[in-house]
Amino acid sequence: MDNINKAKIPAVFYEIFVRSFCDSNRDGKGDINGITSKLDYLQDLGVEGIWLTPFCKSSSYHKYDVVDYKCVDPEYGTMEDLERLIAEAHKRNIQVLFDFVINHTSSEHHWFKEAKKGKENPYRNYYNWLTPAQIKAKGIAEREKTADSTETQPWHWAAKGEEEKYYGMFWSGMPDLNMDNPKVREEIYKIGRFWLEKGIDGFRMDAAKHIYPDWEANKCHDFWLEFRQKMEAIKSDVYIVGEVWTSAEKVAPFFRGLKANFDFDLSFAIQDIVKSGKDSVDIVSKLINNYKLFSKENPNFIDATMLTNHDQNRIGSIAEGDLQKLKMAANLLFTFPGNPFIYYGEELGMKGTKPDENIREAFQWDKRHEDKERTNWRKPHFNSDSKTTPLRQQREDENSLFNHYKKLIALRKSIPALAQISPPNLQKSGISNKKIVSFIRPHQDGNVLVIQNITNENVEVLVKEKVGGVIFSNNDSKLDGQKVKLGAFGILVLN
Numbered sequence: 001m002d003n004i005n006k007a008k009i010p011a012v013f014y015e016i017f018v019r020s021f022c023d024s025n026r027d028g029k030g031d032i033n034g035i036t037s038k039l040d041y042l043q044d045l046g047v048e049g050i051w052l053t054p055f056c057k058s059s060s061y062h063k064y065d066v067v068d069y070k071c072v073d074p075e076y077g078t079m080e081d082l083e084r085l086i087a088e089a090h091k092r093n094i095q096v097l098f099d100f101v102i103n104h105t106s107s108e109h110h111w112f113k114e115a116k117k118g119k120e121n122p123y124r125n126y127y128n129w130l131t132p133a134q135i136k137a138k139g140i141a142e143r144e145k146t147a148d149s150t151e152t153q154p155w156h157w158a159a160k161g162e163e164e165k166y167y168g169m170f171w172s173g174m175p176d177l178n179m180d181n182p183k184v185r186e187e188i189y190k191i192g193r194f195w196l197e198k199g200i201d202g203f204r205m206d207a208a209k210h211i212y213p214d215w216e217a218n219k220c221h222d223f224w225l226e227f228r229q230k231m232e233a234i235k236s237d238v239y240i241v242g243e244v245w246t247s248a249e250k251v252a253p254f255f256r257g258l259k260a261n262f263d264f265d266l267s268f269a270i271q272d273i274v275k276s277g278k279d280s281v282d283i284v285s286k287l288i289n290n291y292k293l294f295s296k297e298n299p300n301f302i303d304a305t306m307l308t309n310h311d312q313n314r315i316g317s318i319a320e321g322d323l324q325k326l327k328m329a330a331n332l333l334f335t336f337p338g339n340p341f342i343y344y345g346e347e348l349g350m351k352g353t354k355p356d357e358n359i360r361e362a363f364q365w366d367k368r369h370e371d372k373e374r375t376n377w378r379k380p381h382f383n384s385d386s387k388t389t390p391l392r393q394q395r396e397d398e399n400s401l402f403n404h405y406k407k408l409i410a411l412r413k414s415i416p417a418l419a420q421i422s423p424p425n426l427q428k429s430g431i432s433n434k435k436i437v438s439f440i441r442p443h444q445d446g447n448v449l450v451i452q453n454i455t456n457e458n459v460e461v462l463v464k465e466k467v468g469g470v471i472f473s474n475n476d477s478k479l480d481g482q483k484v485k486l487g488a489f490g491i492l493v494l495n
Contacts, residue, residue, distance in 0.1 A: 009302065009339060010047075010049030010239075011412065011419060011421075012046055012340050012412070012413075013049040013050065013342070014042055014050050014051070014342045015053070015306075015310065015342065016344050017310050017360045018030050018031070018032070018052055018053055018054075018055050019053075019075075019360070019377060020361060020362050020377070021038070021344055021363050022035060022038050022375070023373055023375045024037055028377050029377045030375045030377075032072065032082050033077055033081050033084075033085075034373065035050070035052070036085045037373075039088055039089055043092045044406075045402075045409065047409075048094055048095065049094060049097065049201070049239070050094060050096055051097040051099065051241075051341065052096065055099075056069055056070075056071060056073060057071050057072075057074075058073055058106060060106075060173075061377070062356070064206060065104070065106035066101050066105055066109065067108045068109075070191065070194055079198075082198070086200065087199070095201035095239065096200055097203060097241070098200045098202075098203050099203075100191075100192070100195075100204065102191075102211070103174075103177065103211055104168065104174040104175055105174070105177060106173060107174070107175055111123045112126070112127060115129075115166075115175075116159065125181050125183075126177060126183070126184050127175050128166060128167035128178050130155070130165060131165075135155055135165065138215065140155075140213070140215050143214055148311065149170050151170055154168060155168075156175075169213065170207075176213065179223055188227075189227075189231075192230065192231050192234070196231065196235045197234070201238070202235075202238045202239030203238070204241050205241065205242045206243055208224065208242035208244050208258060208261075209242075209245060209250075211224070220254070221254065221256050222257075223257070224258050226257070227257060228258065228259070239260065240259065240260065241262065241302070242254055243261075244258075244264075245262075245264055246264070248286075249293060251263075251264075251294070252293040252294050252296070252297050254297075255301045256298060259298060259300060260303075261302075261303075262304045262306060262341075263304060263338060265286065265290060266287065266338070267306050267307060269281050269283045271307070271308070273328075273329075273437070274318050274325050274326075277454055278454070279437055284437065284438075287336065290303075291303070291337075295423065300423070301423075303338040303339065303424055304338065305337075306333070307329055307330075308346070308359075309341070309343050311356065311359075312359065313353045314345075314346070314352040314353070314359050315329055316345075316350050316388070317353050317382065319349075321387075324456070324475065324488060325489060327401065328452065328453075330346075330405055331474075331491045334412045334418075336439075337420065337426050338421065340412075344363055345363050346405075347402050347406075348363075348388055348389065348390070348402060349388060350364070351383060352383070361380045361382060362375040363375070364385070364388060364390035365391050366392040367390055371390065411493070415471065416445040417442065417445065417448040418441055420441070425442050425443060426439055426440070426441065427440040429451070430463070430465055431461050431462075431464070433459065435455045435459045436452065437454055438461075446495055449494040449495075451463075451484055452486075452491045453475075453487070453488065453489055453491070454489070458488060459485075460483060460486070461483075461484050462484070463483070463494070464482075468494070469495060470494055471493050474487075475487030475488060477492045478492075479492060
């Protein structure tokens, strides 16, 4: 059995965009101490792991262009603050993931500043350099826009009069590292060791699909296998999850090295159900087929599931703020197999659409005039008190989205069939109705049948399976013998 399965896999992860979560020193920006102060909140919600977006020294607000990999950006605090966060999280049995950005550095990083000095510089080969003639001969002067990068001209001049251009897939300020250089790999492994020895439990690997340039993409899989082996030699139960933003067929080979990868197919399928009220892809069959693809590469794979993340329009906006649709989306996320990740504020129904800053707005702890912890590094467009109900008020409302999340997470953790993460347990049910998404989570301690109405109409269906009783329901959904009555967007979970 793989090492990751020897340790307890966190039941639920929570992604924190550090700058926007909680401001502890009233400077308007979220910080490490702010996160530490909210660990009890996360524990109460049911979270067992947190993924922190980059906090290393950087010249940008988002910090995905790293200037120094071995320090905390002063905007967010100190190394001592981070060490205390890790220690306090571990006291609460909460694991901490570090957003490890190794596809590229900042153009302000020491390595790149040296590399720009010329071909003879020892850091030159830390990056990818070609002459315009070589670029043209290879046919790689342009790239098509992808979901994770709109850059179509990825080759950039470092200075006037240069003979060579450098490759930066995201933009000129983020030059891609050359992973064919053994020195670069060794640097990366040293950084990984540094953070694991600090107590970090694992990594979210940014842009894992692009660790090699597009024209050498086949090299990615061997790299990730080596990376995992190096990290497991330091920490045997390290949790590594990859951002491979593509279809399941192309994600599958990444499971050879990355035991966990985010399931973008599922994310978009749930979003489509929320928008259209239709299951146009047959989501259960699609998941079962995807699991077969993943299992061929690694039978102990972990399907990291989510509704949205810091690069996607928020589910709150996709649902147009409709509370029942948001509850339905959560129902699906927490009853499907996998290792679910919540993007901060989803439990409040926070809204936001591109550009990126608008999907990274301040978490609302309390009403604006009473909220001393809300960040204000930018003016919110989507999440004022009149548009999104703050946490304090939602806590007091039994029917709030926050309390729905809390109930679902508790349910998931208490029922073995729902709690199983790897391998994922999923079967089609005997119910066939276009207004319903239904499936079985089989388990030796008892199967669970999930029946979710994805429309705003009442629906009645007959259950063919033998069922015991209702373990979770909402929206006046009931079981009457073998007949199921579901309210609009209602769910029944039966044992």
